[in-house]
Amino acid sequence: MKYHLISDNSFFLSGVEWLSELDGHAVELVKLPFDIKGLSISPGDVVVLYISNHRYRTQFMRFCSLQLCRVFILVDVPVFRSVRTYFPWLVNASVSIQDLLSLIRMARITEVKYQSKTRQLRNIFDLITKGASVEDVANCSHLTRDYIYRVTREEVMRYGMADCNRTAMLICRDINLITELSGVSGNKIPVCHS
Template identity: 30%
Template sequence: MNYYFISDNSWFLQGLRKSEADFIQLPLMRDAQFLYIHTDSFFREFNPSPGDVIVLNITNANVFSHIMSHFALVYCRLIIMLPPQLTEKSGGKCLFPVFITDSINIHGLISYMIKAASAPVAFKKASVKEINLFKYVGHGYSVAELSCLMNIHEKSVYQIRRERLMKYGFRTQHPLAFLMSRDILNVSRVST
């Protein structure tokens, strides 16, 4: 099993490298890879194996979307770090992806990674209706348009959106939460 730390924030990766002494204590972490996303060559070099633990700290929604389109992520254990104002809680049940706050300390991060390494790779299930709804939300459809298009009541649109965001642990209905949910639902669609 491999461990990857992937970020578009070089300071985050440098901070982890400075904390490498904490990682060396853990035999599993000695070969952890720290990957900075700054070129398209990253996607040619990134080849995760089934069961790998991947920690994503991506602030750019377009980059996040591009990474989530990688077919191999379906078989990996994803830990996604988000700003505290977006996440309601850290971790929760070990169904993937697991969301944690990006303000977590190094020992807390290591703890989640150890937990993830022993958990089975299982994505949160989603219905076709949820997947389609978030796809259309990502394309900019309004609630009224979604209601007509999907032949459901407007209140149902709000309910489906709210429930899915709550399942992922998002605190608010922030636009970034919708985009991330859409991308994650695309991965879970492949896994079902």
């Protein structure tokens, strides 16, 4: 198992640059922009993403091996619940290094599972984040506006974010990419006890 801390935030990376090893496992620090093809991420690894630029974040979410990793996403929005049954775990970016390391250690002994998402839900988030209004999404998908408001709010709340704003919608869309690429339905790998 390896730990990867990937960020476009120089201050964050300089705060953890002393961390070359954690509990006997190697730690890789990656400053974006960086060619993601050069990364060696393996199933079961812990990947911490603190990427403010949504284009970079989307690019990493499309990185095919993330669906078998323990993924943390540090976000600049309030998060009221970090640890969940399913990955990825969202963590407020203002978390202390000690608390982040505790969460990483907890993730290491947690089974890797991702919750499957319907194509309909992924399409709703995709359309809204591309600028379509709720009315437009309702018309083209033959759904009610109330349904769209409800499912988007539920999805945002499921990840522990309090506000259903554009940032939260982009984060949910990016998270949904992981399950879309893997075709998971409760995809999981064994817990690493080393």
